[in-house]
Amino acid sequence: MGFFRELGDRVAGAPSILAADFANLAEEVRRAEAGGAELVHFDVMDNHFVPNLTVGPAVAASLVRATDLPVDAHLQVMRPDSLIPAFIEAGVTSISVQPEVTMHLHRTIAAIQAAGCEAGCALNPATPPEVLEWVLPHLDYVLVMSVNPGFGGQAFIPEMADKVRRLRKMTDLPIQVDGGISAETAPLMVEAGARVLVAGSAVYRGDPAIEMREIIEAGKRAL
Ligand code: DX5
Ligand code: ZN
Numbered sequence: 466m467g468f469f470r471e472l473g474d475r476v477a478g479a480p481s482i483l484a485a486d487f488a489n490l491a492e493e494v495r496r497a498e499a500g501g502a503e504l505v506h507f508d509v510m511d512n513h514f515v516p517n518l519t520v521g522p523a524v525a526a527s528l529v530r531a532t533d534l535p536v537d538a539h540l541q542v543m544r545p546d547s548l549i550p551a552f553i554e555a556g557v558t559s560i561s562v563q564p565e566v567t568m569h570l571h572r573t574i575a576a577i578q579a580a581g582c583e584a585g586c587a588l589n590p591a592t593p594p595e596v597l598e599w600v601l602p603h604l605d606y607v608l609v610m611s612v613n614p615g616f617g618g619q620a621f622i623p624e625m626a627d628k629v630r631r632l633r634k635m636t637d638l639p640i641q642v643d644g645g646i647s648a649e650t651a652p653l654m655v656e657a658g659a660r661v662l663v664a665g666s667a668v669y670r671g672d673p674a675i676e677m678r679e680i681i682e683a684g685k686r687a688l
Contacts, residue, residue: 467583468535469606476684479504481665484617491531500677506663511542515615522551529556541614553580561585594632612644617665621645626657633658648679652687
């Protein structure tokens with residue numbers, strides 16, 4: 466089983482640690498958990514696929530030990546295949562890769578799942594959902610990026626709600642949304658069919674427990 470396979474038709478919140486204080490990650494996750502977060506969104510960036518650089522498997526392993534929440538690795542890197550074994554070893558429970566840079570997507574998904582992890586694909590704003598057509602039956606979730614990957618705090622791209630709507634017609638898989646998600650934008654995405662709300666700056670700009678709860682509640686009201 467796993468977080469995404471067991472989600473059902475519920476709205477769940479996932480804090481993106483990109484906006485957290487990296488010197489206090491465990492505490493930052495606990496604060497969001499107090500506001501109802503059910504999953505930790507762990508952004509991995511390599512300064513090649515995106516212009517930013519974040520954290521890798523060693524930090525993921527420490528965080529996995531420090532939290533009871535499942536940790537979801539979002540790999541925004543050029544060569545995900547060579548990093549996947551180390552993230553599996555670190556104990557993350559799900560991994561998403563970007564199809565724009567994953568040469569043998571079907572094989573990569575199988576490798577993630579063979580290790581007992583759930584596998585997802587993350588779509589850049591310019592990437593059509595149809596690229597996933599032939600792997601949808603093998604996936605555990607789809608992530609729709611509602612900003613261009615690389616940085617927190619960017620403006621939400623509203624047309625991404627239409628992409629979620631189109632994906633919803635293609636599949637029953639859980640749809641996660643990431644980028645510019647707040648209590649204002651979450652309802653649009655839930656109404657379109659998203660169920661997992663990733664939020665970074667909107668959670669950590671204030672009290673993470675209060676902000677996370679507001680985002681989840683706003684999403685739930687749109688169900
Ligand atoms: C962007 C990351 C996001 C980011 C979202 O590349 O994938 O997870 O943290 O940040 P906000 O919620 O601030 O848009
Ligand atoms: Zn992300």
